[in-house]
Amino acid sequence: MKTTSQRQSRTMVGGMPMPGVTERAVKAVFLTIICAIVVLPFVGVISTSLAPAEEVTKAGGFVMFPTRGIDFTAYRSILSGGTVTQALLVSGFVTVVGTTIAVALTCTLGWALSRRGTVGNRALLLLVLISLLFNPGLIPSYLVVQQFGLLNSLWAVIVPVSVSAFNVIVVRSFFVGLPNEIIDAARIDGASEWKLFRYIGLPLSKAVIAVIGLFYGVGYWNSFFNAMLYLNDSAKWPLQLVLRTYVVNGVELGGQDLGLSGEAAPPQTSIQMAILMISVVPILCVYPFIQRHFAKGVLTGAVKG
Amino acid sequence: MLLLAVPGLLIILAFQYYPLWGNIISFQDYQPYLGVGKSLWSGFQNFSVIFSGDPEFLNAVKNTLILTLIQSVIVFPAPIVVALVLHSLLSNKLRQFVQTIIYLPHFMSWVIVVAIFQQVLGGTGMINNWLRSHGYSPMHIIGNVEAFRALLTSQVLWKDTGWATILFLAVLSQIDRSLYEASAVDGAGRWRQTWHVTLPGLKPIIILLLILKLGDSLTVGFEQIILQQQAVGVDASDVLDTYVYNNGILGGNWGVAAAVGLVKSAVALALVLSANKIAHRLGEEGVYRG
Numbered sequence: 001m002k003t004t005s006q007r008q009s010r011t012m013v014g015g016m017p018m019p020g021v022t023e024r025a026v027k028a029v030f031l032t033i034i035c036a037i038v039v040l041p042f043v044g045v046i047s048t049s050l051a052p053a054e055e056v057t058k059a060g061g062f063v064m065f066p067t068r069g070i071d072f073t074a075y076r077s078i079l080s081g082g083t084v085t086q087a088l089l090v091s092g093f094v095t096v097v098g099t100t101i102a103v104a105l106t107c108t109l110g111w112a113l114s115r116r117g118t119v120g121n122r123a124l125l126l127l128v129l130i131s132l133l134f135n136p137g138l139i140p141s142y143l144v145v146q147q148f149g150l151l152n153s154l155w156a157v158i159v160p161v162s163v164s165a166f167n168v169i170v171v172r173s174f175f176v177g178l179p180n181e182i183i184d185a186a187r188i189d190g191a192s193e194w195k196l197f198r199y200i201g202l203p204l205s206k207a208v209i210a211v212i213g214l215f216y217g218v219g220y221w222n223s224f225f226n227a228m229l230y231l232n233d234s235a236k237w238p239l240q241l242v243l244r245t246y247v248v249n250g251v252e253l254g255g256q257d258l259g260l261s262g263e264a265a266p267p268q269t270s271i272q273m274a275i276l277m278i279s280v281v282p283i284l285c286v287y288p289f290i291q292r293h294f295a296k297g298v299l300t301g302a303v304k305g
Numbered sequence: 306m307l308l309l310a311v312p313g314l315l316i317i318l319a320f321q322y323y324p325l326w327g328n329i330i331s332f333q334d335y336q337p338y339l340g341v342g343k344s345l346w347s348g349f350q351n352f353s354v355i356f357s358g359d360p361e362f363l364n365a366v367k368n369t370l371i372l373t374l375i376q377s378v379i380v381f382p383a384p385i386v387v388a389l390v391l392h393s394l395l396s397n398k399l400r401q402f403v404q405t406i407i408y409l410p411h412f413m414s415w416v417i418v419v420a421i422f423q424q425v426l427g428g429t430g431m432i433n434n435w436l437r438s439h440g441y442s443p444m445h446i447i448g449n450v451e452a453f454r455a456l457l458t459s460q461v462l463w464k465d466t467g468w469a470t471i472l473f474l475a476v477l478s479q480i481d482r483s484l485y486e487a488s489a490v491d492g493a494g495r496w497r498q499t500w501h502v503t504l505p506g507l508k509p510i511i512i513l514l515l516i517l518k519l520g521d522s523l524t525v526g527f528e529q530i531i532l533q534q535q536a537v538g539v540d541a542s543d544v545l546d547t548y549v550y551n552n553g554i555l556g557g558n559w560g561v562a563a564a565v566g567l568v569k570s571a572v573a574l575a576l577v578l579s580a581n582k583i584a585h586r587l588g589e590e591g592v593y594r595g
Contacts, residue, residue, distance in 0.1 A: 013395055015485025017495055027390055034387065035406045037463065041421045044431050048424075060437070061429035109313025124310060131321040134574060135524075137566040138546070139553045140327025143341070144320065163316040197309065222414035225528050229554065240416045247420045248532055269429075276420055283412050290412075291405055 042280070049074055049273035053266050061269045074266045074274035082258040083234075084242055084275055090154065091221060091239040091279075098158040098220040103213045105163050107205075110171030111197045125172075132165045145230055156230035157223050157238070167212045174208045175201055214290040221282055239279045247272045331564040337557075351564035362565065364540060365548035372525040372544065375458055377518060383466045385511070388473035389503065393495075404474075407467025415528040418464050422456070423447055448536035456533075457526055472510060480506040512589045520577035523569050545569050 012018065019027075044064050048056060051066035053073065078084040113125050141160070150156035178201065186196055202209070224240035231237060245251050253271055265271070327341065334347040354362055387407070394400045410418065425431045426446045433443035446452050484502045493501065527546040534542045539551070545565065553562025 012486075012489060015482045015489060016393070016498060017489060019393065019395075019495060023495070027393070030390060031403050034467075035403060038406055038410060038467070041425050041431070045421065045424060060434055062424065062431050062434050064431060105313040105316060108309040112307055112310030112313075120307065124307075124314065127314070128317060131317055133577070135570055136321055136324035137328065137563070137570055138549050139330070139559060139563040139566055140324035141320070142554060143327040143330070144324045148319075159316065160320040163313045165317065165321075168313065193309070218412050222412075222417075224414055224416050225531070228531075240414055243416045243420060244532060248416060248423065249535070272420075273424070276417065276424075279417060280413065287409065287412060291408065 045273050045276050045280075048269055049277050051270070053270065056267045056270050061267075074270035075278075077258045077266055078253075078271060078274050078278070080258065083246075083253065084239075084258070084278070086235065087237050087239045087242040088278065090236060094154055094157055094223065094238055095217055095220040095282075098162065099213055099217045101158065102162040102164075102167075102216040102220075103209060106167050106171055106212060106216075107202065107209060108197070109163065110168050111175055111201050113168070114172045114175035115193075128165050128168055132169075142229065151230055152232050152236065154231075154236060157226050158220070160226065161219065161223070164216075167215065171205070171208060171212060174205055178204055211290065214286055217286065218283060218290070221279075239275075243275055243279055247275055328563060328567045330560055331567045333560055335559040335563070337559070347560065351560040352568070354561050355565060355568060361539075361543070362548065365543045365545050368542065369523055369525055369544040372454065372457065373522040375454060376461065376525065377515075377522075379458055380461050380466070381515070381518065383462055384469035385473055385507065387466060388470040388477060389499065391470065391474060392477040392503070393499075404467070404470070407470070409467070410464045411468035413464065415464075415532060418460055419529065419532045422460055422463075426456075450537050450541040453533075453537045453541050457529060460529060461526065472514070473507060476507055476510045477503065509589060512584055512587070516577065516580040516584055519580045520573050522576065523573055 044062065047066050048061075048063045050070045050072070051059075051063040052068055052071040055066060055068050056063055079088075109128075113121065113128065115121065145151060145156050145160065150159065182200055183196055186200055191199070222240060223238065224244065227238050227241055228244070231241070234241075246253050252268060254265075258265060258271070330341055330344065331351050332346060332348060333341070333344040334350070335341070335344045391400050391403060394403075413421075423430065426444075427433070428443065428445070428447070430447075436443050446456060449456075480502065485498055488498050488502055523545055525544055525546075527544070527550075530542050530544060530547050531550065534547060539547075543551070549562045549566050549569075552558045552565075556562075
């Protein structure tokens with residue numbers, strides 16, 4: 001006869017008893033459903049954007065699994081120089097320029113706050129922390145942007161969100177954790193504060209900088225509300241506003257808006273799904289890179305902040 | 306070296322602290338062409354909308370509170386359940402795989418989420434197409450006043466449930482394995498272990514997040530609602546943030562909108578501070594000490 005402890009040692013994993021068959025089946029079904037709910041809509045959107053026109057029309061607007069080959073007409077027509085192409089360029093500009101500025105400002109501020117023993121350092125850190133607690137409010141924020149003359153300028157979308165206090169805290173706590181010996185040694189060798197930051201701080205923090213860079217990047221790419229609030233001129237619209245107008249509100253894109261001359265426009269649904277895909281694809285491309293690092297980045301902020 | 310801090314600090318001062326000054330238009334009859342300097346003072350007149358019980362304002366308050374309540378009851382516990390299931394998986398690879406998939410929607414903008422929901426649930430969307438082709442009658446969900454709260458809730462669930470599991474999973478991975486072993490020796494099965502070891506391990510983070518949620522209880526689904534308000538109308542969908550936007554930016558009632566925003570911020574701050582106090586009374590860490 002086996003003793004209890006022997007039986008347990010064979011059926012235990014990490015201190016927990018092995019799950020029974022029922023439990024495993026229930027969990028498998030549960031997780032499959034959750035993953036399907038996330039993935040299937042994307043599959044439908046991709047399929048519809050790529051399905052040939054007659055299949056989309058026949059299916060009544062939505063294709064789940066295209067059976068008659070792949071057709072890039074919808075993509076060709078939105079990328080041939082109309083409203084959507086313009087918006088794509090604007091979003092690209094806002095994302096690249098915005099992310100560069102945001103990372104630069106966040107890292108320099110984070111570095112300055114991470115150096116101990118400077119006059120006023122604690123007070124400045126407190127200033128940053130307190131700003132996390134309150135929200136300046138919609139109307140006052142609008143008045144400030146207006147007062148700075150930024151209305152209807154892409155800078156209104158870029159500048160106000162270029163320093164996230166949360167990211168400053170994340171970067172700062174990473175800098176604080178760098179080994180002091182290296183920094184002290186460099187300082188004895190006569191390195192200036194700027195050189196310490198440039199040649200020691202930054203190279204050792206590539207991972208965390210990549211994470212906040214990607215967070216800022218995704219934020220700028222997705223920026224919708226500030227763009228709606230501050231940009232009146234539809235020529236300056238980023239992709240999210242085009243998406244809102246032509247996909248969510250269902251305004252039809254005519255041949256002229258598409259930049260087509262003379263050809264028949266593809267079905268509206270195909271066009272809409274292609275616009276949707278174009279705004280999703282950049283995120284899908286950077287996602288694997290963020291995914292590797294973000295849990296760590298988020299936790300640094302949450303635990304030490 | 307403080308020179309390095311200057312550009313970043315200027316941005317924080319300009320766009321976080323400086324706007325606080327703009328709240329004085331709550332006490333003015335603000336006219337954009339006169340500016341804050343020259344507009345006339347009006348005392349507490351802008352606040353009378355709030356305290357005299359303007360029906361539109363009360364509607365926004367009601368919708369806000371109902372949505373917050375629904376979200377606390379349904380949206381808040383969902384990631385805890387998912388995290389518990391993921392935590393109990395034996396295969397690290399499988400867990401990683403599922404996590405990779407369910408984090409994804411968090412990185413989509415609200416515009417994308419709303420667009421995707423329209424494509425799935427709309428009149429000619431995925432589900433209704435399927436229903437029609439199989440001889441069932443289609444469901445009217447998008448633009449349906451009665452289904453609006455359910456729609457908002459399912460959008461929030463879809464977008465952020467996966468992402469919210471991150472924190473819970475991190476906390477769960479810190480739980481001491483020997484606690485499980487000890488409880489197993491005492492004869493605890495998997496359910497008892499979950500109840501007596503896993504859940505108590507989660508308690509501090511659950512309380513912390515509830516406190517933060519309380520501070521946000523007057524803020525629900527701003528972008529999400531702005532995007533869909535046209536389809537269902539203001540009655541069903543107006544919340545405090547959309548009220549401020551519609552009245553101030555679109556309607557030109559700057560003073561009233563600013564007053565509502567100011568009261569909202571003040572109440573939110575008071576809620577966080579008091580929730581934190583309560584947490585301390587209960588012997589928990591809370592957000593901060595002090």
